[in-house]
Amino acid sequence: MAMEKIARKIPVSLWSEASEKLIDSILNSPNAGKMPSDLAKTILYYWQRDQLATEVGLQRLLEASMILDPEKTISLMEELGLPEIVAMLKETQR
Amino acid sequence: MVEFGIEFVPRDLYWKTTFYAIQAEKIGCDYLWITDHFNNRNVYISLAIVSAYTEKIKFGPGVTNPYLVHPVATAQAVATLNEIAPGRVTCGLGVGDKTTLQMVNVEQTKPLATIRESVRIIREIVSGETLEMQGEIFKVSGAKLNFKVANPVPIFIGAQGPKMLALAAEIGDGVLINASHPIDVENAIKFIREGAEKTGKKLSDLSISAYTSFSIASDYEKAIKAVVPVVAYIVAGSPEMILERHGVSVELASKIRDAIVHGQWKVAFSLVDNNMVEAFSICGTPETCIEKMDKLVKVGVSQIVAGSPIGPNMRKSINVIAAEVFPHFKEMIGERKK
Numbered sequence: 012m013a014m015e016k017i018a019r020k021i022p023v024s025l026w027s028e029a030s031e032k033l034i035d036s037i038l039n040s041p042n043a044g045k046m047p048s049d050l051a052k053t054i055l056y057y058w059q060r061d062q063l064a065t066e067v068g069l070q071r072l073l074e075a076s077m078i079l080d081p082e083k084t085i086s087l088m089e090e091l092g093l094p095e096i097v098a099m100l101k102e103t104q105r
Numbered sequence: 106m107v108e109f110g111i112e113f114v115p116r117d118l119y120w121k122t123t124f125y126a127i128q129a130e131k132i133g134c135d136y137l138w139i140t141d142h143f144n145n146r147n148v149y150i151s152l153a154i155v156s157a158y159t160e161k162i163k164f165g166p167g168v169t170n171p172y173l174v175h176p177v178a179t180a181q182a183v184a185t186l187n188e189i190a191p192g193r194v195t196c197g198l199g200v201g202d203k204t205t206l207q208m209v210n211v212e213q214t215k216p217l218a219t220i221r222e223s224v225r226i227i228r229e230i231v232s233g234e235t236l237e238m239q240g241e242i243f244k245v246s247g248a249k250l251n252f253k254v255a256n257p258v259p260i261f262i263g264a265q266g267p268k269m270l271a272l273a274a275e276i277g278d279g280v281l282i283n284a285s286h287p288i289d290v291e292n293a294i295k296f297i298r299e300g301a302e303k304t305g306k307k308l309s310d311l312s313i314s315a316y317t318s319f320s321i322a323s324d325y326e327k328a329i330k331a332v333v334p335v336v337a338y339i340v341a342g343s344p345e346m347i348l349e350r351h352g353v354s355v356e357l358a359s360k361i362r363d364a365i366v367h368g369q370w371k372v373a374f375s376l377v378d379n380n381m382v383e384a385f386s387i388c389g390t391p392e393t394c395i396e397k398m399d400k401l402v403k404v405g406v407s408q409i410v411a412g413s414p415i416g417p418n419m420r421k422s423i424n425v426i427a428a429e430v431f432p433h434f435k436e437m438i439g440e441r442k443k
Contacts, residue, residue, distance in 0.1 A: 058128075
């Protein structure tokens with residue numbers, strides 16, 4: 012639920028860039044082994060259908076990225092200039 | 106017409122391999138080959154997952170071997186995959202990787218007879234026949250699948266030596282030439298032609314694939330760095346004749362082999378020079394890769410397989426292939442999906 016709300020805050024104009032950054036982060040994460048299999052399959056489902064740069068796709072990517080590398084995910088959102096999302100992601104960690 | 110294949114090694118987590126497989130399909134690759142080594146993830150389970158997330162790309166083990174997996178088990182596996190992905194399944198078969206087989210004390214005895222009999226077993230079992238065979242290697246008494254296979258499964262044979270290349274052409278639907286250099290591939294095609302002529306086939310009846318070690322990146326140095334470990338293994342395992350053809354010192358190759366055997370990876374990789382990289386890989390920027398791929402097409406290959414490592418960053422390298430390489434071959438391959 013939290014990620015759904017957070018993903019909704021990403022401006023449409025940044026969907027593509029955010030998706031690219033999150034995909035790279037997930038694929039190259041040293042913690043890739045922490046990815047829950049069900050979540051991986053959902054991401055593959057959206058990838059096959061070109062929906063990773065949509066609200067639902069971003070929601071799953073954010074969820075995965077926060078499991079694998081929370082600090083890096085927050086830093087990526089900072090790079091994208093999304094302070095509200097940074098704050099919300101930090102909140103999920105408390 | 107030239108087709109493009111891509112090879113993945115299922116060392117990676119299953120979802121990463123599947124992610125890249127989806128990407129390969131999206132950019133328009135024709136074939137996906139997944140390697141079969143017991144110490145990586147299982148090839149057929151990997152392919153089954155890939156089949157569920159793709160719709161067009163053809164795929165198969167690239168390659169499995171009959172020393173560790175009995176041909177009836179291979180026939181069963183590809184027949185089952187064919188049910189999940191009708192008409193998209195191929196079967197790559199070869200003698201296997203010597204180093205990996207040695208770990209389980211399996212010898213590659215009588216390779217030609219083993220491959221010849223294996224192809225017969227796989228082909229007949231997949232076609233629904235009841236197989237009776239008293240071969241030199243395999244004895245099969247009344248083996249038959251309990252289910253029907255709707256589509257044929259083409260068999261591609263991985264080969265490097267003259268006799269295996271000729272056999273592959275004689276009995277296979279395709280040949281996977283284990284080489285990256287146009288000179289090696291041109292030389293291999295001579296033996297393929299001989300094998301094809303034995304059974305009245307034309308070269309155009311066969312899929313002739315250069316199964317290359319491939320590394321592409323916009324940064325030349327990064328592409329080279331990624332391919333060096335693969336080249337080290339190829340040099341270590343290459344016959345003297347091949348090394349000499351490319352002016353690679355046999356003594357130096359022996360040093361690399363020793364270093365690998367003793368786990369001295371840094372030493373092994375540091376001994377790999379530019380000449381070895383040039384001889385045993387397609388590597389570099391898109392321009393340098395295209396130049397070599399063009400030569401492979403000119404000597405007669407109908408499929409170029411981009412094999413491990415693909416590049417320093419898998420996802421980016423696949424995108425580079427789509428953006429820089431495929432457009433160059435557009436006239437030969439028709440309009441590809443970007």
